[in-house]
Amino acid sequence: MELLNYVYPNDIHAHWSLMIVIYPYITGVVAGAFIVSALAHVFHVKALQPVAKFALIFALSWALFVTAPLLNHLGHPERALNMLFTPNFVGPSMMSGFGYIYMSYSILLIFEILVIYRYELTVMKQSMSGAKRLLYDLLTLGTNDATQESRKRDHKVAFVLAAIGIPLACTLHGYVGFIFGAVKSVDWWFTPLMPIIFLLSASVSGIAGMILFYIGIKKITGKIHEIPTETIKTMVQLLWAFFIFDFLFEMIEIAVHAYGGTEGWHVIKAALSGPLYFSFWTMQVKILSVIPFIALMILSLKNVSRNTLLLVAPIVSFMLLAQVLFMRWNVVIGGQVMAKSERGFAVFHPQFWEKEGIAVTIVMLVAPIVTLWVLSKIFPLWESKIDKEF
Amino acid sequence: MEIDQGFIDKDRRGFIEKVLRGSLKGSLLLLIPMHSDLFAQVLNEEKDKIISLIDPKDTRKNYAFMVDVGACIGCGSCCVADRKENHVPEGSYRTWVERYVIDIYNTVYVDAPNGGEDGYTHMREDIKEPIKNAFYVPKLCNMCQEPSCVQVCPVAATFKTPDGFVLVDSTHCVACGYCVQACPYGVRFINNETHTADKCTWCYHRVSKGKLPACVNACPTGARKFGDLNDPNSEVAKIYNSKKILKVLKKQLGNEPVLYYLGANEEVI
Structure with a gap:
């Protein structure tokens, strides 16, 4: 089919902007990081214990910014709570449950953190006074109980919370995939694989983010020798495992579309060889999937030296973080570029300085990192002596 | 006191x-x-x-909109009338008229500069091959019986009235744009003055007072028809019950539109 570029007049410009690209991105990092902490807390993966606490704080620092791009995108952000007060459960609208799921997850995450840290903060606050003491009193909910029994109780509660958290974190992100996967008017989105791909890519971005920041922070603070090789190795293997399935499903989706060869595929094919060629084939698939895939395979299966591991793992992680960002772009913007007229492409040209532009996007992606730094001043990120005693 | x-x-x-x-x-x-x-x-x-x-007849109304493709001359009067009636901001379209031109090699050329509002006064000059067919296709809300936009609205700001009109409550809409994405026909947009979702209402405010939609009223050739399918004397019912072939757009999506096209070619999407 030859596309002679006719687009319905209301659809000439993509309406969902960069904000909707980074919203699933941020949500994905949150869900992925939580899975690492759950593996440590629920499944007792020993090698992941050193990053178990870091995973939670990392998840929280991103979770706090999930709604920022959404609120910036809404035409009436002051009415955002309508989503909680008058949710459309009759439709049902796939978006209307998001407020509830995100809220439940955030509350659970905060309680999980407070419970996990309670004993340590209680011990820490003994030597504090003034405002700092007040803050720690607040975070420990006023308790001074530092007995071993209370610690055991904390661990039980944390175990239960983390166990509930796993399906909730999966729901949170699988659900974001559903928001796109349920739109039948856009062939590029309308696939049952969409929630699965979103979930897997979320795990990839979360684990990759943790590897990058774990090694990065340790390097900057000059404590890289503290990183156990086993921990990084396990995280790299975990990343590879998730990425195998992520990449597999991304390619299966295209393959099934292509083999089916429906009318929708003709539009998708034209877009993938036209406006999306660079961002999909060149970036998402060739550079940012194939290269990390091979690198992760070698790191996971071969006995590479510690230095190689610590050098290559963050680079690969960075590439995969970029891969997931490109994937979000290709889904969100790509789906809108493939115009509903089936005869052409819509356009999307983000400006640097505009309400939903590039500058704001960068700020929203940097804000969680700054938040992580602030939170690290309050919550000790790494496994302490106290943790090891228990 | x-x-x-x-x-x-x-x-x-x-x-x-x-x-x-x-x-x-x-x-x-x-x-x-x-x-x-x-x-x-x-x-x-x-x-x-x-x-x-309650007027017992009212409960049995079954409104439908019909477009007679053969009768449309692409004058754009309907679009002008609609913009005036509904205060539609420039750059957005509650209704528009597409021009289809098909050459002898079956290449389909479609355009709708400014939504066809200025009328099609000039021929397309970029088509080199001999033309075998050309026609105009007015577009507007399909008033689906299974509307995707109503289904996806997270805050239930868009809804279907008992008599089948899909409307938007602009005082409740958060303008998330999900309905804009979900509408298969591209009839929804975010109104840049009210910052809420907006769309053609088939002039609900006029119809509920017994008047015709503004575009139907303005159409000089009767290409746009509106009426009650349950009223056997109405023009739409006569066409609907005749042997004439009617088509709805994107039928395979299952939205069950009640905007019917009379004499629309296969190429019309």
Whole structure:
């Protein structure tokens, strides 16, 4: 089919902007990081214990910014709570449950953190006074109980919370995939694989983010020798495992579309060889999937030296973080570029300085990192002596 | 009535307390779901009165919109009338008219500069091959019986009226744009003045007063038709019940539109 570029007049410009690209991105990092902490807390993966606490704080620092791009995108952000007060459960609208799921997850995450840290903060606050003491009193909910029994109780509660958290974190992100996967008017989105791909890519971005920041922070603070090789190795293997399935499903989706060869595929094919060629084939698939895939395979299966591991793992992680960002772009913007007229492409040209532009996007992606730094001043990120005693 | 200001001043605390208690108790009534005998009684007493107010014919209305592709001359009067009637901001379109040109090699050329609002006064000059067919296709809300936009709206700001009109409550819409994505026909947009979702309503405000939609009223050739399929004397019912072939757009999506096209080619999407 030859596309002679006719687009319905209301659809000439993509309406969902960069904000909707980074919203699933941020949500994905949150869900992925939580899975690492759950593996440590629920499944007792020993090698992941050193990053178990870091995973939670990392998840929280991103979770706090999930709604920022959404609120910036809404035409009436002051009415955002309508989503909680008058949710459309009759439709049902796939978006209307998001407020509830995100809220439940955030509350659970905060309680999980407070419970996990309670004993340590209680011990820490003994030597504090003034405002700092007040803050720690607040975070420990006023308790001074530092007995071993209370610690055991904390661990039980944390175990239960983390166990509930796993399906909730999966729901949170699988659900974001559903928001796109349920739109039948856009062939590029309308696939049952969409929630699965979103979930897997979320795990990839979360684990990759943790590897990058774990090694990065340790390097900057000059404590890289503290990183156990086993921990990084396990995280790299975990990343590879998730990425195998992520990449597999991304390619299966295209393959099934292509083999089916429906009318929708003709539009998708034209877009993938036209406006999306660079961002999909060149970036998402060739550079940012194939290269990390091979690198992760070698790191996971071969006995590479510690230095190689610590050098290559963050680079690969960075590439995969970029891969997931490109994937979000290709889904969100790509789906809108493939115009509903089936005869052409819509356009999307983000400006640097505009309400939903590039500058704001960068700020929203940097804000969680700054938040992580602030939170690290309050919550000790790494496994302490106290943790090891228990 | 004289208000004892002195009393209020003296016992301000007590007064505020009473007000607060009263409102707390009152709000409790809203929270507790009650089986209201009183309401049932009132309903029963007023039943006959309420029924007599409803015109039995009204409940049997089955509105439909028809576009006679062969009759459209692409003058754009409908678009002008619509923009004026509904105060549609420039750059957005509640309705538009597409021009289809098909050459002898079956290449389909479609355009709609400014939504066809200025009328098609010039031929397309970029088509080199001989042309075998050309026609205009007006587009507007399909008023789906299974509307995707209503399904996806997270806050239930867009809804279907009992008589089948899909409308937007602009005082409740958050403008997330999900409906804009979900509409297969591209008829929705975010109004850049109200910052809410907007779309063609088939001039619900006019129809509910017994008038025709503004675009139907403005059409000089009768290409746009509106009426009640349950009224056998209406033009739409006569066409609907005739042997003429009607087409709806993107039927495979299952939205069940009630905007019908008469004489629309296969190429019309």
